[in-house]
Amino acid sequence: MRAARRQIRILARDPVLLGLVVVIMASVAIFVLWPLLEVLFASLRIGGEWSTANYELIATRRLYRNALVNSLQVAATVGVVGTLLGYVMAFVLTRTNVPFKRPLHLAMMLPIISPPFVGAVSILFLFGFNGLVTRQLLDLQDFNIYGRGGVIFSQIFTFAPLAYLSLRGVLQSISPTLEDAAFNIGASKWQAFWRVTVPLSLPGVFSAFLVVFIESISDFGNPLVLAGATFPMLAPQAYLEITGSFNLGRGAMLATILLLPSMTAFAIQRYWVSRRQYVTVTGKPTSSTTKLVSPAAKWSLYGVVVAFAALVTAFYAVIVMGAFTRVWGFDYTPSLQHMRYVFSVGLNAVQDTVVIALLSTPISGVLGMLIAFLIVRRTFPGKAALEFTSILNYAVPGTVVGIGYILAFNSRPLLLTGTLAIIVLAFVFRYVPVGIQNGIAVLRQIDPSIEEAAQNLGADGVTTFRKVTLPLIAPAFFSGLVYAFVRAMTAISAAIFLVSADWNLMTVQILNQVGSGRLGVAAAFSVLTITIVIVAIGVISALISRWTRTTTATVRF
């Protein structure tokens, strides 16, 4: 207590900073913690009384039990397969000398920057009842893509690139000279791989698995499109309970159950795996081609990578074709009618989406850097709690956030239901954790005396942040911006609870169009979304390169 009072006293010498800390803590409590508690409370109340009856339904109602089991099974499968694929892709693209690395890498990025269920739409185009492959090419009459297989296929397609991206960083941080050292003292290729490369990358592999697991179990779009009626899963079931049966209590109960595995995975990832990660690269980068694999092994692994990239390309080509085809499955004449629809009837949703993304992105970006700065560079009571709570939403499934927001903000004084604010706030606090984590990682590598020097020369806390910290962590700031923008443009699971007649989103439109069988319009919306995202990334990258040209963020200390 004495220490806490002292920390506040020191912080109070910089009143603006103290004010910021208070405001940030309050808003994290209101917009992250409170909605979660509302979900928990709602799941434990029936008709105004405390009751565990909702949870007893898991035992008695088969539908709910199956939803739980199915979600866990799918997440585990997608986690294992996705991580394996991701490892192969990361290994080939970082450690071997193969052609076309850049285009292959870019192909992997497509699923990451598009709405997370574009793959599902593409699968319907190809393998649905009127699918190009199943109906037109193979003429199958009773092929059914809906269910377990379809969901798993679509999720692997969507989330393996995430594993790839995270493992790419892991493999790049393991110096290939370690493998050389193993060879040098007489290890065979297998020994070098199993005793050096694998143990060093194992924490990263596990971490990638947990990320994919969390994404899969939280995923809303793919199951909604592809699970079908006979294969219930938690996230869509919670949505259906609320919007279909208007049973908030049961929806909240399913959401709470959904929260458990993802929170467990998050806790393991954060407090166990991350402490076991190795970084062995120091100083100058060395040439990073491995002698680990024989040419035959290398080219067969390369085959896997090329096949996956080809699949991605094909899926997206199908989406583009679908957007410009009159009636997929019956009439393949080119047509602009879907695009016309998007730019007339759908134009409101397009504008709303862009406005919401443009509003939430900078707020999320600056907030992320500010929280990272406070966590790394300042001491104040409740810092650990702030760090935990502000990053918590990274692992909270969007469905839970969405339900929490409609429960928490539908009465005064914070009556936000149906407003622009509720969507922007949801996005800001949902996508800020990645910015915070990037900011923390970059800040920890910056000599704190640079900021002390600014203070020493007369800068107060906020000036130091604005004039020194922010420029120094610009790379993390911009990548946080890109992430927040991409996510805001492609969000669905929380957003679907928050949209209204006044404020609608393109992703919700895509799902609605899929639901009513108008795949062409869904494809047109998807193409437009992806185009906007790519243009925005281009603009931000241009900003970054202008920034790095005028400054020199590469000074060694």
Added chain:
Amino acid sequence: MRDHPSRSSEAPTPDADLRLVGLRKVFESPDDPSASVVAVDDIDLSLEKGQLVTLLGPSGCGKTTLLRMIAGFEEPTAGEVWFGEQNVNEVPPNARDAAMVFQSYAIFPHLSVFDNVAFGLRLKRLSRSAIRERVDDVLGLVGLAGLQDRPPSQLSGGQQQRVALARCIVMEPRLLLFDEPLSNLDAKLREQMRLEIRDLQQRLGITSVYVTHDQIEAMALSDLIVIMHDGRVEQIGTPTEVYARPDNRFVADFIGKANFVEAVATGPETLEVEGRRIEVPNGVPHPEGTHVTALVRPEALSLAPFDPERAFRGTVRRATFLGTIGEVEVDVEGQGRWLVDVPNAAEVGLPDVDDDVGVEPSPRSVHVLPR
């Protein structure tokens, strides 16, 4: 240090530029109170205007913590920091008039040389032309004229050091603080920068506190040296005082190389060592009959053929040629191993290992440790 004569234990001078009173810093471990570390233990110090004081000690002695408390980056657990007549305990670092040169230089990597040096002036909202003028002046002063537009990445270590210095002195602060500023430079450059810093400090007359673990640097720079050990002050004195008349074994050993002689006081100016009488013109501050420790520096010893009247008998254990001198380790009968400097060793040659030699102290060089 409160029980031996030193400047700080006198009544604080009213015109002291920097005054530390009973300053103490304990780093508490939040989980385990018994694991707290006393980094700085009850230090008093008073600096007059224009003095350069070095805080000298081995790593972990608390010297950097002390400096950071003066700058305001660490909160004292107890005690007071005074800048002149102002108690600055509650003044945040950005409002303290003490500019600091950091060990890592802490140059703002995203700003040019000019913008680095202008940073503090801009925060003071000076006019553009005034900033331009003062920055250019100071850059000239530290020998960086013409490099205004360079990004820090294109500066050598020595130039970065000068930018860090310029950024401080352009503020015309009451105090200059240096945190081991030369430790990242190579030996030649270090010597040069040391002289430049001293010249500049004397020309500008800014009261300075300089932290280092390098005793030669401390001697070359300082008006006063504060020798610290385990958070406490061991001795405060001019470079000559701490070298020639150290207060205790730690100081004698830390500054320069030391041979210790175990002896018995036999009079106000005499000792008895191994049954031999030694004159100590510097005085023996102990009553007759006390066992005392005396210090003899290696350069005050010379090798000679053994003569029981004047020299101690010993056996050479190692002889190392170092260029300007030769360093000879001798096991002296009844005393242990002594280090003897042989000047001009290239010409006179060094003894062989296992040679029997006589070791002779020059008469005025023996200093009896007061404690």
